[in-house]
Amino acid sequence: MQRxxxxxxxxxxxxxxxxxxxxAYLAMFLAERPQxxxxxxxxxxxxxxxxxxxxxxxxxxxxxxxxWHYLKLVFRGWLPKGPAKDADVxxxxxxxxxxxxxxxxxxxxxxxxxxxxxNEELLNSLREAH
Numbered sequence: 025m026q027r028x029x030x031x032x033x034x035x036x037x038x039x040x041x042x043x044x045x046x047x048a049y050l051a052m053f054l055a056e057r058p059q060x061x062x063x064x065x066x067x068x069x070x071x072x073x074x075x076x077x078x079x080x081x082x083x084x085x086x087x088x089x090x091x092w093h094y095l096k097l098v099f100r101g102w103l104p105k106g107p108a109k110d111a112d113v114x115x116x117x118x119x120x121x122x123x124x125x126x127x128x129x130x131x132x133x134x135x136x137x138x139x140x141x142x143n144e145e146l147l148n149s150l151r152e153a154h
Contacts, residue, residue: 026059027143037121038061040063040064041059041064042072043063043064075118092138116134118132119140119141119146121150
């Protein structure tokens with residue numbers, strides 16, 4: 025998201041990241057890794073429920089496509105760390121575009137841990153929302 029944030033702003037959009045981290049852990053995270061956009065805590069996962077974002081299973085997490093996704097990251101230099109104290113490795117995420125009137129214009133609830141739309145797909149959905 026950081027790579028395309030300037031493009032999002034140029035298109036009149038903005039970014040809000042919602043995480044299930046506790047507010048205290050999120051504050052520590054943001055102190056170490058500030059973000060150019062707001063990040064809010066939703067430890068009760070009300071937003072996740074509202075957008076229909078579920079959890080994965082062991083078989084979903086161990087699918088070949090997911091394993092390959094993370095292997096490619098390792099080959100590029102990313103080193104996995106253990107999960108954070110209050111992390112839920114089973115919780116899936118999603119990407120959504122909501123227009124200025126509050127209408128949901130694009131929804132991509134992740135189907136597995138590696139399922140994310142491309143940056144271009146997100147930017148196109150924002151262009152179409154205008």
